[in-house]
Amino acid sequence: MRDVVVVGVGMHPFGKFLDKSLKELARTAIWNALKDAGMGPKDIQVAYIGNSLAGLITGQEGVRGQTVMRDSGFSGIPVINVENACASATTAFRGAWLEVASGNADVALAVGMEKMFLNDTSKSLQALIADSEVELAKMGIQFTAYYAISPEYNLKKYMKDYNVTQEHFAKVTVKNSQNGSLNPYAQHRKPLTVQDVVNSRMIAYPLTLYMCSSMGDGAAAAIVCTPEVARRFSSKPQVHVAACALRSGMFRRPDDTETPSSVSLVSRQAYEKAGIGPEDVDVAEVHDAMAPAELLIYEELGFCKKGEAKRLIDEGVTSLHGAKPVNPSGGLAAKGHPVGATGLAQISEIVWQLRGEAGPRQVANPKVGLTENVGGVVDGESAAFTTTILKR
C-alpha cells in the first residue's frame, strides 16, 4: 500500500453554538482544512463523513454527509457516511487513508462533526428534539455509570489494587484543564485545581463533574494524499500516516482476566504496523471521556506498566513539558466531546504538534504522535477502538 500524508487539518471550535447548524460547523472545519492544505473543493476526490447522533438530534438520519458537502461547495464525488459512536471521526480518517493507500484515490477528505446542543428556534423539530433530549439524558447517565461501575474499567478494584486515589484522577483533569486553557478550539479554558475537581458535584463515585467530558458542538477535518501530491500544494512539514488500526470489542467473559484489553490489542496492532513501540511515541491524544480512563490508557498503550500510571501523573511525565505529553489539546475534558468530531480533533492536534504549529501548547520537537479513540458500548465493553500513529 502507498505512503499517505496528512496535508491539511482544520477545526471549528468545540463549544455551545445554539445559532449554528451541523452544516455550518462542518463547513468551517472543511474550509480550514482546505486552506491548510492549499487546496480547493475540486482537489478532493472522495470524502468520509463521521457523525454519530444527528439522526436523533437534528432529525437528519440519511445522507448527512451529502447535505454537508453540498453546503460546503462540493458535488459529484463519492461521499461515505460512517458511524462508530465516539470513534466515528477516526473511523472516517481510516476510510480516507485507505482510499489513498490503496491507490483508489490520490486525495481524500475526512470530516467529523456533531451538533449536540439544540437550536430551540427550529420549531419543526421540536417533537423529535424532545425525544432526543430524553435519550441524551439517558445516555449521559448510562455513560457515567458505565465508567464508574463497568467491569471493563473496574475502577474501584483498580484504586484498591494499586493504591490510586480520587486525587490522582483529579490531577488528570487539572493537567488537561491547563493544556486546554492554551487551546483556542477548547470549550472549557479555565485552569482547575485538584480542589476544584474533587469538590465539584459528585456524579458517581469516584467521578466528580469536572472529571467527566461534556457534550459539545463541533467539527474537525483532515485531508490526506500521497507525498507527491502534497508537495504540489503545500510546503509544510509532511506528516505520514504510519498506522490506522480499528477493532471492535472482544466481548470477554467477566471472569476472563487473561485476554488483553481491546485498547491494548488495537494499539499493539498499530505499533506493529508502524514499526515502533510505545517508547517511541513523543506525544499522544487519548480518549479521556472520564479522567480515570486516561490513567488506564497510559497502561494499555504501554506507556508504563500496570499500576504505574499514577506515577506518570504524579511526576508530571504526561504534562505539556514532561517526557511523554498526553492530551496537549486539553483532551476531551477541556475540549468538550462532540461525539462524532472528537477523533479528528485528536488527529488535528497531533498534526499541529508534529509540524511545530501548536503555539503556547507546543511540546518539544515531537517526531511520532498517537491518537487513541474509543466509541460505544455493546454487551459491557466499548464497541469501537482506534489507534492512529502519525510520524513527521
Add this chain to the structure above:
Amino acid sequence: MRDVVVVGVGMHPFGKFLDKSLKELARTAIWNALKDAGMGPKDIQVAYIGNSLAGLITGQEGVRGQTVMRDSGFSGIPVINVENACASATTAFRGAWLEVASGNADVALAVGMEKMFLNDTSKSLQALIADSEVELAKMGIQFTAYYAISPEYNLKKYMKDYNVTQEHFAKVTVKNSQNGSLNPYAQHRKPLTVQDVVNSRMIAYPLTLYMCSSMGDGAAAAIVCTPEVARRFSSKPQVHVAACALRSGMFRRPDDTETPSSVSLVSRQAYEKAGIGPEDVDVAEVHDAMAPAELLIYEELGFCKKGEAKRLIDEGVTSLHGAKPVNPSGGLAAKGHPVGATGLAQISEIVWQLRGEAGPRQVANPKVGLTENVGGVVDGESAAFTTTILKR
C-alpha cells in the same frame, strides 16, 4: 489493486416480520453468506455494515453494526457502519471490496439491513417509535411526490416528449411482478396485469400504488476475498468484482440540460473501470423505487438511446428471457425495499445469476452483471449513486 471475488452471498427474505429484530434479520443473512462461502466467523477480517433508518426506527443510533456482529458471533474485528440512504448496502459492499483490493484484508464482509415495520411488543421504544412513524409517513409522501414531480426525473415532460404512456410504466411493474413471483426472497409474489397496476390506487399521477416499491424488513450480505482465498473455501464459479463506482449528486441547476445525469456518470465510470460497455451487460438489477425510474435507467445506463426505453419494455427485451434481462429478482417493486438492505439484495441476485443458481428465474448464461442503486435526496437530486459490475 488486487482482483476481488464474491465468495458468498446470503439474504433474509424481504417482508413484514413484526416478530423479528434488526439483529435477527441480519444474523440470517450473515450466516447464509458464511454458509454459501464455506466460511465461519473467524475467517472474516473486517465488516462493513450498511443501514439507514435504525436510529429513528429502532432507537439504535450508534454502533448498529457492532450490536449485530456481536449477536452473530463475531468479536474483535474492525466494524465500519456506513450509511448512504437507499444505497447504503452497495456503499458497504464498496468498502469491503476496497479492503481486499487494497491488500488491507484478505476477506471482508458487507451487510445491508433494515427494520421498517415496527415491533409493537417493544414497549420501551414506544415514544420514539411514535415519532418515527410520523417521520416515515412524511418520507413516503415526499418520495412519491419526488418521483412524480421532481426536475431530476421530470416524468410528465418525458411522457410528452417520447409518447410514453402510463401503460408503459405499468408494464415495468408487470414484468417485475412476474419475476418476483419466482423469487422466494420477495415480499410480493403475486403476478400482476397491466390493468391491476393502472387501476390500483392513484398515488401521484402518473404513479399508482403498484408502481411504487414498498417498505420492508430484510437483510442481505456478501463476502469478498481474493481469488486464491476463495478457492480454499469454495468450488463454486468465481464472480469477480469488475467495478465499484460511487458518486454524489451533481446538484445541477434546473436549466442545465447539458450535464449528463448522475446515473449516466457513475455507470460510465464503472464501464470504464471494468473495460466494458453497456452492450456487454447480460443481466442487471436496477433501482426501480418507482416503475418509471426503471425506464429512465435503461437510457441512463446506455441500454438504449434516449426515448427508446419504451421499446425495450414493449418488446420484452428486459424480460427474464429477453436479450437484456433487468430485475430478474423482481426488483424493488416485487422484493420490497428495506432501504439499507436493497443494494446487497441486488448483488446477491447478480451473483446467483452469474453462477447459474437462480432457479426458475435464471437468465440464459450471463457472463456480466450490473447493479444500479440510488439513495437519498439533497437539493432536488438523489444524493448517492452506485454502479457495481460483476463478471463470471
